[in-house]
Amino acid sequence: MHTIDMDLVEMTLDVMKYTIDRISNVTPELGSPRKEEELLRIVGETITPEGIGGENAFQLFRDVLVKATVPIDHPRHLAFVPAAPTRAAIMFDLVTSASSIHGAYWMEGAGGIFCENQAMKWLVSLTKLPETAFGVFTSGGTAANLSALVAARQVWREKDSSMEKERALLLTSNGAHSSIKSMAKVMDADVGMVESDEEFLSGEALRSAIDNLNEKDRKRLFAVVATGGTTNAGIIDDLKGVAEICEKEEIWLHVDCAYGGGALAANSVRHLFDGIEKADSITIDPHKWLFSPYDCGAVIYKDLELAKNAHSQKGAYLEIFKDEGAQGFNPADYQIQLTRRLRGLPLWFSLAMHGTNKYREAIERGIELANIAAKKVQEHESLELVRPASLSVLLFKRKGWKAEDYRDWTYKNHREGFALVTPSSWKGESVIRFCFINPDTTEKDIDDILATLD
């Protein structure tokens, strides 16, 4: 299975040709899902005792299966949070696989971890956290949030030994991503929602939520989670106000910037994140707005040692990794995963190749596209802006439409292979949501999508 033969050489050429064609195609076919039975009927069973052959399997993937997927980097894919990995990053994703590096410990991964850390150094510099801060790449925002919250809980438990067996409580707001509640469930922690009339979590609202906790709950409070760019609307919480309260109350502040983190590099909006430099931990997803392929998240800690205290795994067969000769940065010590891919490598190569200025420009373009779209919506007779563009997200309504009209419109555009734009809701009403990531999305793309709403 591992020997190199001519078939493998041919196979490699086929795969490389596909890869090169795919990454040079800026408007890949917008595929749509098909029923599993239907796919099975077309391709048949693919796992057999003898194997179906590489050429055959690859053909099935290329001609049938990949067409039942949506390319996330399509310029008219504005649904959820799209992505637009750079060609350099994609190519280096292949190199990462080909190099077979174990990314848990410096002993085995030194050169690769060095690269990841170079990229991380830039990410950390964007946050303006103090010198003690550093971070590690994770499988995504969910894993980064869980890693940060586990570290926070450990700190809280160690501060007061009477909390050893108590359930922990975190406070967050409605704008927080679903992964916060879901990871709290994994940790068996409780989640309290800070209620407020405002569209963001403010220092005052947090102040009164804490004041309203009974004595027991106040003692159980181990973290506050603020959001640096809500996934639904791109709204940034009042990080300065929230950080002040957390500092005074000695509560761990986690800022979830999984989507919005890229905008820390955008001078036009950087001031909206002021206060983030006081966070205890921050999540950023390079696979969202930093043009990395899936999957790549990042968790950054103000004090890396606290993360190590919570995450470093102990085991007889792991001790060797910690001997003198192998000393260095061990990514496994700072997040929930042990064996890991060097998932920050594609980002490193792309950053090294293009330089950080190109990244800043590409992120600014996403923000600019959202503002351009907002202006076009305002000029359109049948459309109505719900709120100004925030980061690269725009919410608006089609006058007179009900929930099912939005849904039908989404399916029609998708079925025709034209665009993937999905509705969302805002204050209980259906809206259309654009999220711009791909700097290659054009004004014409926006015009063409808006034209389907005439």
Ligand SMILES: *Cc1c(COP(=O)(O)O)cnc(C)c1O
């Ligand atoms: C996307 C997102 C997450 C989850 O990240 P994954 O990479 O999908 O695990 C968490 N928080 C926010 C704010 C997000 O936008």
